[in-house]
Amino acid sequence: MDKIQKKKREEQYKKYVKTKTPVHNLFANMTRAFITGGTICVIGQGILNYCKFQKMPEDLGGAWTSLLLVLGGVILTGMNLYPSVAKWGGAGALVPITGFANSVAAPAIEYKKEGQVFGIGCKIFTIAGPVILYGIVTSWVLGGIYWIGKLLG
Structure with a gap:
């Protein structure tokens, strides 16, 4: 294959990739994430306010x-319904605690047909497992840094 044909093929490929690559509007994505995450937080705050209204201790609320x-x-x-919310709201639906619940429940629902052990048991933490792992490791590292800082005064 000579250089002219190779260059033409590369240009055709670039053109093809450009037509297939989705175009994202950063401002619109950020706005939808803000609205979705904000709505989840407002719902959470409403629940917490109701618990306070019921004279519940703060930690129990x-x-x-x-x-x-x-x-x-x-x-x-x-x-x-949550996948539709997550598709529209992006990180606004995936970051809060509801997104974590979705990441645990979705594989359990999807793989339940494979049985309790090899379906649900093996797949339930497919997405949430790394989040838990890196959360624990990060907490351990930061705790160690804090402990060393306290020792040094």
Whole structure:
């Protein structure tokens, strides 16, 4: 293949890639993420305010808030609605605790047909596992840095 044909082929390939690559509007994506994440946070704050109104201790109200947000994320995942929310809201739906609940529930639902052990048991932490692992490792490293800092004064 001579250089002219190779160059022409590369140009055709670049043109093909350009037609297939989705174009993203950063401002629109950030706005949707902000709206989605903000809505989830407003719902969480509403639950927390209701718990305070019921004279619940703050730590118990926080636990109920987390529990209900996780439950909501799992229910929306089970009803196949959370993927649509995540597609529209991007990181605004994936970063909060509801996104974590979705990342655990979705593989469990998808692989339940393979059985309790090899389906749900093996696949449930496919997405959430690395998040847990790196969260623990990061916490350990930061705790070590804090401990050394306290020793040094």
